[in-house]
Amino acid sequence: MKPIRDMATQTAWRIIRTIFLAGLAFIILQPLLFMVSASIRPVAQLYAPGVVWIPRSVTADNYLSAMQKLKMLEPVFRNNSVVNTFLLDLVSALFQVFTTALAGYGFARFRFRGRSLLFGIVIMSMIVPTSSIIVPSYLSLRYFDFFGLGRLAGLLLGKPILVSLVDQPLAFYLPAILGMGIRSGLCIFIFRQFFRGMPRELEDAASIDGAGSYGTFFRVFVPNAAPALLTTLVFSIVWYWNDYYFSAMYFPRFLTVSLALAGFESVLWTDLSTRDPYMLSTMLQTGSLLSILPLLALYLVIQRRFTESIERTGIVG
Amino acid sequence: MPGKPMSYERRRRWNGYLFVAPWLVGALFFFLIPLGQSILYSISELKLAPGGVDIKIVGFERYRYFFLEDIDGTTLLRDSLQEVGLQTLYVTILSVVVAVILNQRFRGRLFMRAVFFLPVIVTSGLVMSILRGDTTVQALVMEGGKTSTLVQSFQLQALLQQVLPMEILTRITGIVNNIFDFTWMSGVQILVLLAGLQTIPGTLKEAARIDGASGWEYFSFVTLPLLSPVLLLTVIYSVIDGLSDFGNDYQQKILLQATQSLNYSYSSALATIYLVVVLASVGLLFFLSRRLVFYMVD
Secondary structure: OOHHHHHHHHHHHHHHHHHHHHHHHHHHHHHHHHHHHHHHOOHHHOOOOOOOOOOOOOOOHHHHHHHHHOOOOOOOHHHOHHHHHHHHHHHHHHHHHHHHHHHHHHHHHOOOOOHHHHHHHHHHHHHOOHHHHHHHHHHHHHOEOOOOHHHHHHHHHOOOOOEOOOOOOHHHHHHHHOOOOOOHHHHHHHHHHHHHOOOOHHHHHHHHOOOOHHHHHHHHHHHHOHHHHHHHHHHHHHHHHHOOHHHHHHOOOOOOHHHHHHOHHHHHHHOHHHOOHHHHHHHHHHHHHHHHHHHHHHHHHHHHHHHHHHHHOOOOO | OOHHHHHHHHHHHHHHHHHHHHHHHHHHHHHHHHHHHHHHHHOEEEEEEOOEEEEEEOOOHHHHHHHHOOHHHHHHHHHHHHHHHHHHHHHHHHHHHHHHHHOOOOOOHHHHHHHHHHHHOOOOHHHHHHHHOOOHHHHHHHHHOOOOOOOOOHHHHHHHHOOOOHHHHHHHHHHHHHHHHHHHHOHHHHHHHHHHHHOOOOHHHHHHHHOOOOHHHHHHHHHHHHHHHHHHHHHHHHHHHHHOOOOOHHHHHHHHHHHOOOOHHHHHHHHHHHHHHHHHHHHHHHHHHHHHOOOOOO
16 A cells, blocks of 8 residues: 555545544534524524624523413422423433342343343334334323232222323333333343343352342442443433323323423414414424423433543443 | 352342332333324324313224325325435434544644534524524525625536436535534534444554554544444434434424314324334344344354
């Protein structure tokens, strides 16, 4: 290979690479930056000639108005979409991580009869589209029978004990704590891969020191599982935060941020003061930005550690 | 000592059940039973009754109707599958290229990584449609003012029309118009592929260079085979992601049948058909990949 040609191809590659990456990065950043820019400018400056990115003046009115309309400022906590979503999201995500960590550990470190069959069910639960079980799932929480006990009691009492979990956060917590929340299967998979890669000696040493299975898990494995815990927790928080379909199904009245955002446009149309298309567009941009702001903040804080964690969870190995 | 290890092993076996027990309860009540019920609903007459539904089995009428009469349904299914297939192909190619580049050393690499992982956190369909700018209001406003369309492809299209056959051309412009979606869909795949690339030891690159391999040869004979298990993972992820996307037309039909037509039975039948199709396609992927995936055995 001639060195000069080599250098030429390298330079060419470098240029192509830069253009390619810059183009794609633009595709990702442009709408987000435009969102920021549109949300802080007065409505009159949206698409005003001469204003593309940097507005002539800055205002917080859009934020105030959007937050009011998205019910983010309600003083009663149960009606406040942000409070609802934070609580729902964090509790569900923590429950989900807890149970899937247990299950992942069980699948990774113990031999028991039916293990591959059960793990097959985990894989199945990842593959089966939610829509194929959506009707019975809804009915099982609409007429919750305490896992059959309510109907059993019905045989004695003559009337089954059924509770509706619709509009109750429990409709999210219950599947999450039982490892069947949003994409729980993927979490179990990640934990299993991670725990499988840890050395056997850890267990033996703990066992010799007199720790039981749970002691070994909580005192030896969990403290060493930070990358897997962080990865699944962040993913779970993101999935629960962005969820719309389950929320729409189980929460006709209980308001979350994604539900408020879904109804945002019609709220804007019915309000005379925001009926103007420019106003609407600004409001939509501001509202969307508000709805992903917590996630963006989370991402900024943990970005470095998160990407390192994914590389170390062994999803890959 | 034959007695003692046995009991230790047995204890461990029971402990295994203990660890998976909470999940097992969930799997039973929130997955397996609903799955069975869904299939049962699809062959039954349903009546809403206090405390649930009344079921009377009527047979496979709905499946017959779907395959022989519901032209709309079969077309939607075929189109959705085709779309997911193509989408997976493009997303995979794009994410491999991006991951390989992000794995190289250049200035601003960390920043670029942070940018390309951003789509991982914006998975909300609603926010996406606003980012994409295709809500009605935005279209209304755009018409008058400045458009921020990325590719003004009309002139180019007219030029290409003279050299390329129409079918290829529409496909190309389709890709260009969808590049936004593909980039936004590739977050997780890029992340996982990059993680995979980092497990490939750097010594291999040295060895290949000494043997006189070009960059392209290194990529196709070393990187790609070593990456293939991860690649399979990302392909399957993309397929599942595409098929379980509530936005796709077939899923919309399933949901509409349940929520608007209140025809739970037909919705369940549609869902069961979909389930079989999804399982079959993932199974097929695994089967096809057996020859293509290379596992480094240590």
